[in-house]
């Protein structure tokens with residue numbers, strides 16, 4: 001590959017020295033996923049567009065460059081100016097790289113759902129990072145959208161707004177699409193990608209469909225995201241799925257949107273990393289999980305391309321941390337695990353819960369009717385995400401509250417609830433539960449990232465009894 005360089009500088013003639021890091025954005029490799037194909041019995045050609053080889057390590061370098069160049073042309077960004085953007089990290093890195101080269105300051109606004117490494121990474125490029133709570137609606141003044149709006153005004157900054165900026169999909173229409181067309185000799189039959197701002201999938205789809213309208217475009221999507229029919233409730237995969245429709249959302253261009261769970265996304269990311277030696281993140285795992293389904297149904301001569309947006313390096317403390325994975329109930333650490341305790345209990349009741357607005361009176365009735373003394377308080381209705389647990393109530397605390405003031409019986413339970421129960425994964429060790437129950441009255445068991453059941457000391461006692469009788 002030859003980089004463009006300064007033709008006027010004769011010292012560079014005949015060299016392959018890029019003028020700056022900006023000139024190395026794009027032209028990423030396309031690599032077969034042979035081992036994954038073998039494991040999953042895939043007969044067609046399955047290949048991955050490796051966006052990790054961009055200088056910022058993600059697909060977002062492309063729109064970052066396009067958005068900044070367009071803002072320079074339009075005068076929205078002037079020399080020495082400031083860029084403010086709410087971003088989950090990758091767009092931030094792209095913007096920080098281009099800003100460093102072209103002399104701009106950057107302020108990035110993120111939610112606390114984002115892996116901590118991503119915050120450190122942006123600070124390493126000299127950017128300012130503001131972290132906001134994820135658990136507030138977009139119209140709340142502390143939401144990351146609102147904070148970004150305020151900072152843009154205060155700093156007289158340029159706001160690329162990747163969710164609305166037409167130069168985001170345009171970057172992929174101008175680069176990613178043509179690269180894939182050329183790299184497959186025009187024989188690509190399916191293109192699979194995750195969608196966040198929808199810039200990648202829409203821009204690439206526009207170019208590919210213009211070359212050959214028969215090319216199938218398939219989006220992978222977190223199963224709670226609105227793109228695949230969810231309600232935008234919380235999920236753990238980062239950078240993809242939304243609770244609203246961004247400007248680039250173009251359902252006419254997509255042949256299919258396939259919902260994928262957090263669990264399948266994370267386990268696929270781990271499998272690709274181990275089997276192919278390609279370290280990918282949760283959204284890459286989600287895209288590959290989607291591509292596996294598409295490729296299994298494809299004809300042997302088809303060429304299915306999946307775009308991997310970024311590297312697993314940004315997720316070492318989550319997707320690649322066995323403890324984190326086990327605590328959410330995504331991994332089994334042992335045979336003698338919490339699942340065995342629940343099995344021994346036999347009844348495996350569906351999770352009993354109350355909503356934050358349930359009255360204290362109804363909460364007490366529910367506890368009495370089921371003979372239980374702890375109850376999680378969860379927002380919405382099942383299936384819950386771990387992030388929808390708001391707190392917990394305990395018989396003892398309720399008794400004390402009602403004794404002090406009996407009018408509490410008609411208040412919402414959220415007025416008197418205590419902190420959330422500590423969590424344990426369904427595949428974690430019984431010994432860990434024994435240790436945790438030494439201090440906590442009960443534990444919330446998670447499976448596949450979702451609350452499954454409440455585990456108490458008496459559950460453990462019954463289990464030990466069964467073991468000793470067995």
Ligand code: PMP
Pocket residue numbers: 060088089090091194195196197198199200201238239240281283284309310
């Ligand atoms: N994966 C990750 C990790 C991302 O940061 C993004 C960008 N939000 C995407 C996938 C999706 O790309 P796009 O915004 O172009 O839809």
